[in-house]
Amino acid sequence: MSELINAREERGADISRGGPYYGELIEQVRGLMDRARLVSPTDELALDAIGILKQLNDKLDAAVVNEWSTPTWTRFDLPARGNITLPPFMIDHADSSGVDARLTFRNYHLGGNNAAHGGQVAVGFDDLLGMAAAMHAGSITRTASLTVDYRSVTPLNTELKVRAWAERQEGRKVFVRATLHDGDRLCAEAHGLFIVLKPGQA
Numbered sequence: 001m002s003e004l005i006n007a008r009e010e011r012g013a014d015i016s017r018g019g020p021y022y023g024e025l026i027e028q029v030r031g032l033m034d035r036a037r038l039v040s041p042t043d044e045l046a047l048d049a050i051g052i053l054k055q056l057n058d059k060l061d062a063a064v065v066n067e068w069s070t071p072t073w074t075r076f077d078l079p080a081r082g083n084i085t086l087p088p089f090m091i092d093h094a095d096s097s098g099v100d101a102r103l104t105f106r107n108y109h110l111g112g113n114n115a116a117h118g119g120q121v122a123v124g125f126d127d128l129l130g131m132a133a134a135m136h137a138g139s140i141t142r143t144a145s146l147t148v149d150y151r152s153v154t155p156l157n158t159e160l161k162v163r164a165w166a167e168r169q170e171g172r173k174v175f176v177r178a179t180l181h182d183g184d185r186l187c188a189e190a191h192g193l194f195i196v197l198k199p200g201q202a
């Protein structure tokens, strides 16, 4: 974890970006997303919520910045760097040998029957494989190929373990693998190819 923060800080990353309340703000947004996934509102409640959310969105508009200035690139102290598009995870260990994380899918990530949506599982793998590839290569990478094998149902609201690591690197090609476990049970595994970007490559 500290190696990850050091690697980012060397590149100007700042874990105070967004301020001390940013993590709680994102947690409240996640709580909203969880409720929105399951809510069946009365007309009155829907109208009330729409009014409050419109007002809030107008307020937040004033603080919107470009993607490179957002805290979600730098806040390695927060679940999934505070990135609400990712299932929340905490990194326990990250270095060139791999990444260990604890990840929880929430109601927002529901596919059906109390299980995580397969696409959400892939989102989690993509980010953590990308991190493993970057830590291995010492450079930011981009997903060229990602394959997920769903081995058993992935539960919601349960802390799961992810392990992601680079198997080998050939030039700019980083071959990565990952597993997702609920206790001893393998929920899913993934393998992928991540490409180190060339200098200046968009």
Ligand SMILES: CCCCCCCC/C=C\CCCCCCCC(=O)SCCNC(=O)CCNC(=O)[C@H](O)C(C)(C)COP(=O)(O)OP(=O)(O)OC[C@H]1O[C@@H](n2cnc3c(N)ncnc32)[C@H](O)[C@@H]1OP(=O)(O)O
Binding pocket: 004, 007, 008, 126, 127, 128, 129, 130, 131, 134, 135, 138, 139, 140, 141, 142, 143, 144, 145, 171, 172, 173, 193, 195, 198, 201
């Ligand atoms: C100190 C360091 C820092 C450490 C700190 C780390 C902290 C990390 C923090 C936070 C982690 C965040 C992690 C986020 C992760 C998310 C990543 C995404 O979701 S990325 C979005 C989705 N992906 C795209 O949109 C790609 C779209 N595709 C492309 O842009 C290009 O196709 C690209 C870049 C992948 C490759 O294009 P080309 O032009 O650069 O290279 P070409 O020559 O085509 O390919 C290179 C080699 O790869 C093979 N290749 C390419 N694609 C392949 C494929 N699909 N299957 C098999 N081989 C493929 C080719 O055949 C070639 O191989 P041959 O060199 O000839 O051996």
